[in-house]
Amino acid sequence: EAGVVQSPRYKIIEKKQPVAFWCNPISGHNTLYWYRQNLGQGPELLIRYENEEAVDDSQLPKDRFSAERLKGVDSTLKIQPAELGDSAVYLCASSPWQGGYEQYFGPGTRLTVT
């Protein structure tokens, strides 16, 4: 069984530029999560999807961050414009049923904003 796939793995951009991250969850997993992990910290939830619906986006900075999950499968997280403080690892995870009881994480995208 293939795991959670994320791309790109690394991205370096200048501040004020846009950037997008892509996630393909494990087949059949209805719940998808985007996390941000700052250096030396644990992951923090940005948004959670149940199928196509964003059921928890309370921690998503909506002035510059957006996300979508078309057809309830793949998801894209976008930042526009990026700021220096956005440098972090962006992790995608999925789970096979509603609930955070067992989440499967992708390898993450390491974003560096210069």
Place this chain on the structure above:
Amino acid sequence: AQSVTQLGSHVSVSEGALVLLRCNYSSSVPPYLFWYVQYPNQGLQLLLKYTTGATLVKGINGFEAEFKKSETSFHLTKPSAHMSDAAEYFCAVSDPDEKLTFGTGTRLTIIP
């Protein structure tokens, strides 16, 4: 609100020695507790979880953890450390809305 405290951001043990990583949690309801491991440049992998039932939970790679409600703890142990155990370990708690809150992590170093 849920919170997790991991005591010791860095822990070093000799190969073959006992591994003990500490985790204390705060929760207003019976918690679901997790330990994840993260190897360099990789995502998080579930080591073990406590939901209900037996308070001593066994996970992968020889790790286990014990839920102690009276101490609000969920410490991770392994009897004998191996070089391949070197990684970052995260304790996490799930709230009733099924949101995971992670601790700040403990970096485990194994001394040959």
